[in-house]
Amino acid sequence: MEEFSLKKELQRKTVHVTSVLIVIAYFFLPKTVILLILTVLLIIFLELEFVRIDLQLKLPVFQQFYRDKEKDRLAGHVFFIMGAIIAISVFDKNIAMAAILMTTFGDTCAAIFGKRFGRTWIPKLKNRAVEGCMAEFIVDLAIGFMFLDSWLIIVVMAGTATIVETVVNKMDDNLLIPLFSGFNAQMLTYAISWGYLSFAII
Template identity: 50%
Template sequence: MASRSFMNEILRKGIHFTSILIVLVYFFLGKQATVTLLISYLVIILTIEHFRLDRGFKLPVVHFLLRKKEISSLGSHVYFTLGALVAVSVFSEHVAYAALLMTTFGDASAALVGKRIGRIRIFGNGKSLEGVIAEFIVDLAIGLFFLSSWPVAILMAVVATLVETYFVKIDDNLVIPVFSGFFVELFFFLSPYI
């Protein structure tokens, strides 16, 4: 039987599957509509966070899914929305798709595999080697699907995996899409000169 923390992690990661909706909106309605919807959603969730943090208002489902560190600070959904907004606003379409889906599926695979079968702890931050490998494989598959070449997909998967593994003080829902997308766009920009 799955532990409560494992089931809670599945529910938390399930919420992030909204990235699929973001990708679909971007694909069918375009960048401007997606940015507008993300900004609108961000205003709504920041308002809810204000009432939760400053006024003590509790939404039962939301409160149940919060991690201990999020009870008195912004929830990861805020950082996820900010990361999605940056990815859609700044990066090219396919890089944004890959960044969003790596944030969701790569991070989810790392967390779920790490919690379920992770045995080898690395880097002293609680991350497991098994989770890191699972994330890299998923990120690489996403990169290969959306990006133009193996080297670009590998670069993006490596950056996303390293960011998720090492950035423990900054919410990975913000830094994975921003850093992975940035390095791929930088590669595209510099590649004519290399």
């Protein structure tokens, strides 16, 4: 059962990793173009979700990627696209890209390491292992150092992403991680630019 669960999780996360294409496209395309593309993609996904949820028609190609809890609700990739659209619209470019990648790779590492190597389970949190949280935090830190210049912003952003992924239960972390981590990073960026936290620049 554990092997099957891990295999299914790997399949789902492989799809999520394709979101790196969003970041690559954002490097080369204007913000308006990438937002238009993502909005069209969101509409397509919502149409497919309408067919799946309201019309109750199975989509054989995509069915294997849905979790049991997504049977009668919007799937995680829809919330992820929403989060990416808002992040790109509101946050600085580097913050938005870091937030998107933290959502994808941090969450992926937490799931894989937690299921494969999880030994120390966090009390009162369902299926949350310390090992998975540590893996996510380390990966998020690495992503932060790729895009950002302030160690404080990197640590806060990685910490926010890890905490949100760990404690969120009823809401979708694919939406909350990029928004919460990006918002905290953006607020710290303003504080540093105003001279309040200049010591935090690498």
